[in-house]
Amino acid sequence: MEVPFVDFSKQYQEIKNEIEPGLKKIFEAGNFILGKEEKDFENEFASFCESKYAVGVNSGTDALYLALASLGIKEGDEVILPPFTFIATALCVSYCRAKPVFVDIEPDTYNLDPKKLRQAITPKTKAIIVVHIYGQSAQMDEIIKIAKEHHIKVIEDAAQAHGARYKGKKIGSLGDVACFSFYPTKSLGAFGDGGMIVTSNEQIYKNSLMLRDYGREGRYEHKIKGHNSRLDTVQAVILSAKLRRLDSWNLLRAKAADVYRRQLGQVKGVVIPAVKSDRTHIYQTYAVRLKNRDKVLDVMKEKKIGVLIHYPIPVHLQEAYQELGHKKGDFPVSEEISAEILSLPMFPHITEEQLTAVSDALKAVL
Numbered sequence: 001m002e003v004p005f006v007d008f009s010k011q012y013q014e015i016k017n018e019i020e021p022g023l024k025k026i027f028e029a030g031n032f033i034l035g036k037e038e039k040d041f042e043n044e045f046a047s048f049c050e051s052k053y054a055v056g057v058n059s060g061t062d063a064l065y066l067a068l069a070s071l072g073i074k075e076g077d078e079v080i081l082p083p084f085t086f087i088a089t090a091l092c093v094s095y096c097r098a099k100p101v102f103v104d105i106e107p108d109t110y111n112l113d114p115k116k117l118r119q120a121i122t123p124k125t126k127a128i129i130v131v132h133i134y135g136q137s138a139q140m141d142e143i144i145k146i147a148k149e150h151h152i153k154v155i156e157d158a159a160q161a162h163g164a165r166y167k168g169k170k171i172g173s174l175g176d177v178a179c180f181s182f183y184p185t186k187s188l189g190a191f192g193d194g195g196m197i198v199t200s201n202e203q204i205y206k207n208s209l210m211l212r213d214y215g216r217e218g219r220y221e222h223k224i225k226g227h228n229s230r231l232d233t234v235q236a237v238i239l240s241a242k243l244r245r246l247d248s249w250n251l252l253r254a255k256a257a258d259v260y261r262r263q264l265g266q267v268k269g270v271v272i273p274a275v276k277s278d279r280t281h282i283y284q285t286y287a288v289r290l291k292n293r294d295k296v297l298d299v300m301k302e303k304k305i306g307v308l309i310h311y312p313i314p315v316h317l318q319e320a321y322q323e324l325g326h327k328k329g330d331f332p333v334s335e336e337i338s339a340e341i342l343s344l345p346m347f348p349h350i351t352e353e354q355l356t357a358v359s360d361a362l363k364a365v366l
């Protein structure tokens with residue numbers, strides 16, 4: 001049995017009839033940029049995140065960049081982040097001409113390790129970007145406590161964690177500002193690129209609004225050198241329909257993860273995701289640790305089981321960041337996880353049959 005890495009065709013069937021009239025309305029009215037539906041979706045998403053404000057932008061990468069810019073991050077500043085993430089978490093720091101400073105991750109959740117945070121803070125540190133990797137929150141209480149002691153801002157890279165909770169609170173409401181991606185394969189995915197900045201801080205909100213729209217105040221009066229980064233009205237209509245179903249889709253992901261846990265939890269040589277009791281995991285990605293990962297990867301591909309590596313090279317060892325002068329061994333946990341991690345097929349409508357086919361194929365290789 002072939003199993004794709006993701007298959008969102010059933011999602012489309014569910015929302016098809018609902019989005020068609022909404023899209024038709026936009027095509028006829030022509031309000032493609034910052035139309036009413038876009039504003040409506042911002043409000044819906046802010047309340048979904050239990051936050052005050054949301055600002056729709058072009059992508060998750062732009063959400064991170066403009067969030068940092070709205071905090072005034074600039075040349076000479078340092079921003080802390082984990083090296084075990086998608087490169088966009090670091091790129092946004094570079095776009096601001098600030099310096100990315102890495103802090104290694106915890107070996108069980110793969111999130112930024114608060115125990116290693118203090119030693120990385122210098123007088124230049126202005127912000128910490130916390131990545132809720134794969135859909136489970138980092139230890140936010142510890143991280144926010146340390147940040148407050150040093151008057152440092154906390155940015156949530158929530159690109160993989162739409163709808164997850166930490167100690168009952170929604171991801172997106174924990175830091176000073178949170179950034180979401182609506183890239184098609186994220187748990188809330190557009191039919192193209194999109195992103196969102198979420199905050200309860202009025203100043204960050206106002207700055208973000210201006211930064212995403214040419215720095216304008218009136219139509220042709222520009223207060224700052226802003227950017228062009230807005231969420232399309234068309235995408236907002238699609239995302240709004242999907243948002244109404246997100247909690248139930250996240251539950252389906254959790255059920256699929258339960259099946260994997262039953263089938264793989266006791267298998268020698270497989271480490272399944274560790275879920276902490278004070279938070280929920282939305283399984284944007286279902287990643288297992290394997291000692292012989294590369295061999296498993298090849299065999300799974302031969303068997304037409306969709307698997308991917310998130311992420312094979314930690315950011316500090318990427319060629320794009322060689323200027324920082326890092327070497328192998330600098331962040332050993334991130335390096336070890338990068339060498340052992342494998343993402344298995346995961347999407348809300350994955351069937352028990354498909355899950356079993358994946359588990360059986362994996363067990364056969366081991």
Ligand SMILES: *Cc1c(COP(=O)(O)O)cnc(C)c1O
Nearest residue numbers: 059060061086088159181182183
């Ligand atoms: C996807 C992702 C991003 C970037 O989002 P885009 O919408 O693709 O620009 C940033 N950080 C993390 C952790 C991501 O997974």
